Amino acid sequence: MGRLVPAVTRALDILELFLEGDGTLSAPEITRKTQLPRTTVHELVTTLAARSYLVPVPGQSGRYRLGVRTYQLGSRYAEQLDLAAEGQQVAREVAETCDETVHVAILEDLDVIYIAKVDSVHAVRMVSAAGRRLPAHCTSVGKMLLAALPADELDTRIEEAGELVAMTHDSITDPEALRSALAAVRERGIAVEHRESNPDVSCVAAPVRDGTGRVVAALSISVPMIRWNEEREAELAELAAKGASELSVRLGHRGGVR
Known part of the structure; x- marks a missing residue:
């Protein structure tokens, strides 16, 4: 097995947090749950949001939920x-x-x-x-x-x-x-x-x-x-x-x- 890429692992850790609770999280909550530096969380969340893996929750400033890209991936998996x-x-x-x-x-x-x-x-x-x-x-x-x-x-x-x-x-x-x-x-x-x-x-x-x-x-x-x-x-x-x-x-x- 090849070496795991830390940045990818951290990004996936963040996405998997949204499988629990009501499916919404803020950056401070992600920081607390992952124990990652705030700047790292900010960069990862910004990147995931830019790629539509996360989207802001309407009416809830600073909170995110899973985006359409995760649905598309899940749908393709289900098709198979x-x-x-x-x-x-x-x-x-x-x-x-x-x-x-x-x-x-x-x-x-x-x-x-x-x-x-x-x-x-x-x-x-x-x-x-x-x-x-x-x-x-x-x-x-x-x-x-x-x-x-x-x-x-x-x-x-x-x-x-x-x-x-x-x-x-x-x-x-x-x-x-x-x-x-x-x-x-x-x-x-x-x-x-x-x-x-x-x-x-x-x-x-x-x-x-x-x-x-x-x-x-x-x-x-x-x-x-x-x-x-x-x-x-x-x-x-x-x-x-x-x-x-x-x-x-x-x-x-x-x-x-x-």
């Missing part, structure tokens, strides 16, 4: 993101930690489509494939994605779907029971399904958000019932949430929820 590719990489990391099958899925109508998948190393494991489509209400990823929909949109999708098909004896087929289950998912922030899509498998899922805070996918961990218990569920719920959070960060999410 591939949810499936990023999801596959994070799924692989999660699978290496838990040795179970990991999926990333998106919602289409009242179905989920798996866009990334990493298999368990165990001989006994869930059999599935990227690109597979399943009824959302029968899966943990689907429940997570349905729970994120606005109430009116959820009602419309359920009504348009007509009958909720059953994949196993434990599948939810009653719309009111589904709504109740989704309310529990919203409260917990984690979705779980026991033998609802496969009589031998249970799954746990967490939401994946994009840069706007919108839920755009879900990450799940699937486990054969022979390796499933309450303690394991708690462990995997935490791991799924961590993996989904990592994928969200890769998609530009910074903590806001929409």
Whole structure:
């Protein structure tokens, strides 16, 4: 690795300060937070403002916020993101930690489509494939994605779907029971399904958000019932949430929820 350029490092340190708080700072605040000389901060802020990386806050003399140039760079980065590719990489990391099958899925109508998948190393494991489509209400990823929909949109999708098909004896087929289950998912922030899509498998899922805070996918961990218990569920719920959070960060999410 080559030598870091101090002036560039300092300029980036200043820009990253604007990721915290209300996104506005004055030169004295920047000086205090960076511990840089006042003249250095003045020169750097002046340069960043001249290049539209910082702009004065209207009506607040001496305060700055991020400028349009940072938005343009962020937009170009977002354009290059591939949810499936990023999801596959994070799924692989999660699978290496838990040795179970990991999926990333998106919602289409009242179905989920798996866009990334990493298999368990165990001989006994869930059999599935990227690109597979399943009824959302029968899966943990689907429940997570349905729970994120606005109430009116959820009602419309359920009504348009007509009958909720059953994949196993434990599948939810009653719309009111589904709504109740989704309310529990919203409260917990984690979705779980026991033998609802496969009589031998249970799954746990967490939401994946994009840069706007919108839920755009879900990450799940699937486990054969022979390796499933309450303690394991708690462990995997935490791991799924961590993996989904990592994928969200890769998609530009910074903590806001929409």
